Amino acid sequence: MQKLDFFSTLVLLLFSIYVAVASFSFGVGSLGKPGPGFFPLGGAIIVGVNALFVLSRALSKTDSKRAVEAEKTRWWKVAAVLGSIVLFGILMDTVGFFLCTFLMIVFFIRIIMSQGWPKTILVALCSSIGCYIIFDLLLNAQLPRGFLTF
Numbered sequence: 602m603q604k605l606d607f608f609s610t611l612v613l614l615l616f617s618i619y620v621a622v623a624s625f626s627f628g629v630g631s632l633g634k635p636g637p638g639f640f641p642l643g644g645a646i647i648v649g650v651n652a653l654f655v656l657s658r659a660l661s662k663t664d665s666k667r668a669v670e671a672e673k674t675r676w677w678k679v680a681a682v683l684g685s686i687v688l689f690g691i692l693m694d695t696v697g698f699f700l701c702t703f704l705m706i707v708f709f710i711r712i713i714m715s716q717g718w719p720k721t722i723l724v725a726l727c728s729s730i731g732c733y734i735i736f737d738l739l740l741n742a743q744l745p746r747g748f749l750t751f
Contacts, residue, residue, distance in 0.1 A: 617649035697747020
């Protein structure tokens with residue numbers, strides 16, 4: 602498992618370096634006036650930093666216990682997450698973006714991550730309100746309201 606992590610992460614790190622270097626040929630610009638290469642450069646930096654983190658974990662010997670635990674993936678959780686995303690897309694028009702987002706995050710945190718109810722409700726409510734503020738108020742995206750008309 603560590604050998605696979607090492608090689609796959611090394612490929613990802615090399616790809617992020619390539620994208621970062623290639624983004625300069627498009628012109629990065631500045632924060633106030635970003636060029637076409639600004640977004641690819643930012644993405645490459647984020648992917649590269651994450652790849653370095655995973656690469657350092659793959660090189661450490663103490664991570665072998667986590668590698669064994671990772672082999673025991675609970676496939677029902679993967680199927681449940683994929684199913685909930687499909688259900689989110691189906692129900693969003695009728696139920697509405699805010700309530701669908703709230704319920705999906707409750708499902709993820711309570712069922713998939715097995716957290717307590719206070720933490721689940723708090724995180725789901727803050728996430729739903731945050732998404733509503735970002736997409737509806739700041740970006741003026743037309744989100745489905747469903748039966749909620751606020």
